Amino acid sequence: MFDLNAEREQLLKTQGNLLVLGGPGSGKTTIALLKAGQDIGDGLLRPSQCVLFLSFARATVARVAQHAGSLLRGTQQAQLEINTYHGFAWTLLKSHGYLLRAGSPLRLLPPPEAAARLSGLKKDARGAEKIRLLLEEGLLHFDLFAKLSTDLLSRSRSLAHIVSKAYPLIVLDEFQDTNSEEWGMIRALGSGSRLIALADADQRIYEFRGADPKRIGEFIQTYEPTQFDFGLENNRSNGTDIVLFGNDLLAGRNKNKVYGDVAIKPYGFYQGRNSLFSLKVALIAGIQRQLKSGDASWSIAVLVPTKKLMIMASDYLSSTVDGLPAIRHDVALDTEGPALAADLIAGLLEGNSATAKDLSSKIISDLCAHIRGRKGNDGLNQAEAKLAAALISFVSTGKVTGAKRKNLVNESARIATERLSMRFCGDPGEDWLAIRRLLAGSSATEFVQVAEDAKFLRLLHKGAALRSRLGDMWRLTRTYLGASAAVRDALLQEHFSTSTKDWRGIHVMTIHKSKGKEFGEVFLFEGQYQGRFIWSGATESDISQARLTLRVGVTRAMKRATILTPRQDPCPFL
DNA sequence: CTACAACTAGTTTTT
DNA sequence: CTAGTTGTAG
Numbered sequence: 001m002f003d004l005n006a007e008r009e010q011l012l013k014t015q016g017n018l019l020v021l022g023g024p025g026s027g028k029t030t031i032a033l034l035k036a037g038q039d040i041g042d043g044l045l046r047p048s049q050c051v052l053f054l055s056f057a058r059a060t061v062a063r064v065a066q067h068a069g070s071l072l073r074g075t076q077q078a079q080l081e082i083n084t085y086h087g088f089a090w091t092l093l094k095s096h097g098y099l100l101r102a103g104s105p106l107r108l109l110p111p112p113e114a115a116a117r118l119s120g121l122k123k124d125a126r127g128a129e130k131i132r133l134l135l136e137e138g139l140l141h142f143d144l145f146a147k148l149s150t151d152l153l154s155r156s157r158s159l160a161h162i163v164s165k166a167y168p169l170i171v172l173d174e175f176q177d178t179n180s181e182e183w184g185m186i187r188a189l190g191s192g193s194r195l196i197a198l199a200d201a202d203q204r205i206y207e208f209r210g211a212d213p214k215r216i217g218e219f220i221q222t223y224e225p226t227q228f229d230f231g232l233e234n235n236r237s238n239g240t241d242i243v244l245f246g247n248d249l250l251a252g253r254n255k256n257k258v259y260g261d262v263a264i265k266p267y268g269f270y271q272g273r274n275s276l277f278s279l280k281v282a283l284i285a286g287i288q289r290q291l292k293s294g295d296a297s298w299s300i301a302v303l304v305p306t307k308k309l310m311i312m313a314s315d316y317l318s319s320t321v322d323g324l325p326a327i328r329h330d331v332a333l334d335t336e337g338p339a340l341a342a343d344l345i346a347g348l349l350e351g352n353s354a355t356a357k358d359l360s361s362k363i364i365s366d367l368c369a370h371i372r373g374r375k376g377n378d379g380l381n382q383a384e385a386k387l388a389a390a391l392i393s394f395v396s397t398g399k400v401t402g403a404k405r406k407n408l409v410n411e412s413a414r415i416a417t418e419r420l421s422m423r424f425c426g427d428p429g430e431d432w433l434a435i436r437r438l439l440a441g442s443s444a445t446e447f448v449q450v451a452e453d454a455k456f457l458r459l460l461h462k463g464a465a466l467r468s469r470l471g472d473m474w475r476l477t478r479t480y481l482g483a484s485a486a487v488r489d490a491l492l493q494e495h496f497s498t499s500t501k502d503w504r505g506i507h508v509m510t511i512h513k514s515k516g517k518e519f520g521e522v523f524l525f526e527g528q529y530q531g532r533f534i535w536s537g538a539t540e541s542d543i544s545q546a547r548l549t550l551r552v553g554v555t556r557a558m559k560r561a562t563i564l565t566p567r568q569d570p571c572p573f574l
Numbered sequence: 575c576t577a578c579a580a581c582t583a584g585t586t587t588t589t
Numbered sequence: 590c591t592a593g594t595t596g597t598a599g
Contacts (some may be wrong), residue, residue, distance in 0.1 A: 497589055
């Protein structure tokens with residue numbers, strides 16, 4: 001199944017700290033899992049001890065777990081714990097948070113709620129507010145996980161001892177993309193455990209959030225690891241020029257060359273047709289190729305540089321305009337808007353005992369949170385910020401000026417009244433929909449937006465925990481009292497659950513999100529004005545980051561990569 | 575506060 | 590090209 005050459009054999013025999021370097025698809029994960037299996041099999045771990053494998057994304061964790069399942073025996077798997085950096089940090093903080101802050105146990109501040117609370121603050125004020133929320137309200141922002149875990153481990157020697165006893169060997173996936181806080185946490189863990197870092201300096205695409213080109217050097221200096229480099233090996237797209245193209249792209253020697261299974265397509269614009277027409281046509285050809293190949297588990301990724309273009313692409317693929325069929329696909333949308341919409345709807349479902357006036361105030365507060373947080377970390381525009389401020393002042397003073405705002409306040413009162421005279425049927429899915437329709441029918445665009453965002457929620461499908469919890473609630477009390485808490489739990493669950501996601505079929509996402517994944521075919525698309533691989537005014541360092549990013553995107557492909565760039569103004573890399 | 579016109583920028587974020 | 594921001598008038 002896997003050819004173990006002399007270097008890999010050597011790695012399996014080597015003890016102490018290791019640094020494993022290698023390009024895309026060179027098999028770093030595989031050899032790390034085999035190494036874990038080897039050490040476990042050799043009896044280097046006691047029965048109570050585990051190898052800890054840490055990665056960034058839940059999707060990667062799921063994929064690594066699946067891979068481990070086919071690579072290792074059951075007894076070895078039992079002593080392998082695979083988790084995200086965040087998931088692991090939270091287990092520490094959950095049980096030992098009392099060491100950081102006296103009083104009530106720490107509560108997580110979910111990203112949507114955090115976005116609503118921090119929006120409008122300047123960058124440095126945000127950091128201070130996160131700490132204030134922790135100390136004064138016991139609310140833990142996700143960004144503080146790594147730093148607080150480090151504090152915990154360095155402050156409590158006994159805890160550090162317990163952790164390194166439990167995990168004598170720790171594998172660090174995607175090490176090149178760790179930021180300084182995560183690096184701090186790793187050093188705290190590494191004081192008592194052996195470390196294996198897996199890294200590819202040329203897949204470092206998160207410099208903007210603190211990944212540092214010096215990091216790998218720091219690891220070498222701190223741990224003096226035995227180094228292995230599988231840089232030139234390629235198990236993902238063997239027999240194609242995909243990795244060769246990626247490496248040439250970095251060196252800037254890809255221009256005017258022809259590569260097997262890498263197609264550069266300059267696309268034109270057609271009168272009266274969507275600017276994504278050429279992408280959809282190319283994608284349809286790709287689907288036909290995949291269907292013809294007879295591979296039942298085929299997968300295709302459409303990768304774009306920006307979230308905005310991702311949404312545009314998803315909308316266009318789903319539509320039937322320009323005489324092209326709708327193409328079913330998955331898209332990884334941001335969750336802030338839908339989550340905050342869910343809070344508002346849950347509040348309405350719950351609102352049985354409240355008076356119409358109380359409920360109306362609650363709706364307005366929830367609406368404010370939705371307005372302020374739905375764009376995530378992107379700041380508010382002026383109109384939104386002013387509206388949110390005016391609504392908050394209305395809740396406390398009862399005064400509001402302006403026709404639009406008066407209408408919004410009237411609408412919330414109307415919605416509250418109508419909700420209280422509503423009769424639920426007891427089917428959570430139906431009742432949820434009834435509330436959503438009530439909001440969608442509002443004359444205020446802000447409520448309609450809530451209903452729109454809520455369409456993207458996947459909380460109440462058949463078999464969902466929330467559905468049965470709301471169902472039980474109704475059976476016991478004939479009300480949905482407690483719905484808010486139930487929805488909050490369900491949303492929070494999503495941030496840590498490593499559901500084994502199926503990567504078959506078509507997936508639309510940003511290039512950044514594709515890191516650590518692989519697909520049969522990949523389509524990379526850039527727009528002409530928006531969503532460029534390199535944007536106007538990019539600095540020297542932006543350009544080198546863009547090269548790394550594009551390389552990561554291309555090398556996700558196992559069989560074939562297609563890059564679409566506007567003919568009128570093609571990407572300077574190509 | 576709101577509506578309209580002129581202007582301008584156009585990135586990436588795991589949990 | 591086009592969505593969002595800024596400025597101006599009512």
